[in-house]
Amino acid sequence: MEVIQIQICQVCGAQGAHGNHFGAISCRACAAFFRYFCKPCRLKRCFNVGMETSNFQYNRDSLFSRNVPTSLPKFVGRPEVVLFWDAEKPNQKSYIDVKFLVQKASEIFGQDFKNVYVRDSSLKRLSMGLKESEKKNLDGLESLSTINQSVVSDTWQYYFLTVATWLMHFEEFQKLEDTVKLKILETIWHIWATLDRHCATASYRRSHPYAPKTQIISRRGVLLDLTKVQFDSTWLSDYPSSEIAYFLRQNSSDHFDIIGALLELEPSDMEITFMLAQLSFEYAGKRCQGEILKLTEQFQKSLANDLHNYYVKEMNMPKYSNRLSKMMKINNSIQKNLWEHRPRMEVAKIFNIIKIEFSHPEMFRDSGFN
Structure with missing residues (x-):
């Protein structure tokens, strides 16, 4: 009979850790607290077990993204009306x-x-x-x-x-x-x-x-x-x-x-x-x-x-x-x-x-x- 090993949350010690969150094995509750409103006492424990804010992942929602789609005017850095403006072209006023x-x-x-x-x-x-x-x-x-x-x-x-x-x-x-x-x-x-x-x-x-x-x-x-x-x-x-x-x-x-x-x-x-x-x-x-x-x-x-x-x-x-x-x-x-x-x-x-x-x-x- 195969014995299934249950992971333990490295932050609170609860059994049934959900997975690796922000660099540490933790349950969903600890992961959520760390991301949004972690208290100083809990935050210190999170940092001690290796959680880092640099591991936050943004824009994972497939229906909503904060990233502005790349367009030619955005890439070039000019409004569309002057996209193909030639600085060398003589301009007669x-x-x-x-x-x-x-x-x-x-x-x-x-x-x-x-x-x-x-x-x-x-x-x-x-x-x-x-x-x-x-x-x-x-x-x-x-x-x-x-x-x-x-x-x-x-x-x-x-x-x-x-x-x-x-x-x-x-x-x-x-x-x-x-x-x-x-x-x-x-x-x-x-x-x-x-x-x-x-x-x-x-x-x-x-x-x-x-x-x-x-x-x-x-x-x-x-x-x-x-x-x-x-x-x-x-x-x-x-x-x-x-x-x-x-x-x-x-x-x-x-x-x-x-x-x-x-x-x-x-x-x-x-x-x-x-x-x-x-x-x-x-x-x-x-x-x-x-x-x-x-x-x-x-x-x-x-x-x-x-x-x-x-x-x-x-x-x-x-x-x-x-x-x-x-x-x-x-x-x-x-x-x-x-x-x-x-x-x-x-x-x-x-x-x-x-x-x-x-x-x-x-x-x-x-x-x-x-």
Whole structure:
């Protein structure tokens, strides 16, 4: 008769050891304790009989593995869009000269805006300046099927000059030197345009409740259906538009429904004006620092006082913190999206994915094109 030898656990001495675990003969209980929550007294005994943490085995589950499958982009260490990028290949960039825009803005700054409307509130003057640029008939919108270089250039020009004119309704801004005015304008025009497009789209959807949610509106009277419009990127990159979309500035509503929040809030003209000014001046201060930071903080303080007076005296709303909080959440979401996009654009520059070069590159920083 054959005698079967029963193994003994080297850790606890129990009979019926399960096998070799982590370098020692042990039962299931000791093996489990060692792997997950071994107490100091037991841990010392485990180490004494030869158990080692280096013997842990991972990813033994056939249905789940922490290992990322090896792919060509992962192996090479490049995104798929630049997988076959040739560093030695000459890259010819398209030069975009915007000196004429800067010149036109300087001419606007030279105009006399001293007798503009009421003088008791800077926020009111800015609000009236905003109304001047609005397209009166939203039913007569121009629907575009293709976005090409001409459309993009017209949009740049419209918003750059619109913001220049709007800023001149702000008396504190008028007192600045022209070089400082230009610096602020070149910094804020595109982020101002971002919020303005959201506000215009929300206003359009409020008056057209059955309009598709894929439609967006701009202040200059252009309607785009994101599911139908085609983007001609040949002037921007040698790569197809579907591949460079990742590197271009993403929609500000990716993480937060800005248009939905605006529809719920239903901001007045004064509130929209404050949001545009606060977003613009806070962004300019963070980006430029120094003297401009001090100026923009003063601007924001002055406009905040005007907004307080508007709520308390005109709207009879002494408790307005909830509305203000919602407004700031919208503005912060736009800024967050802008900061998150920066690393993508840096990658696009390194690999020459974007082939345009500007005469005034700082004017297009964070715009999604530079």
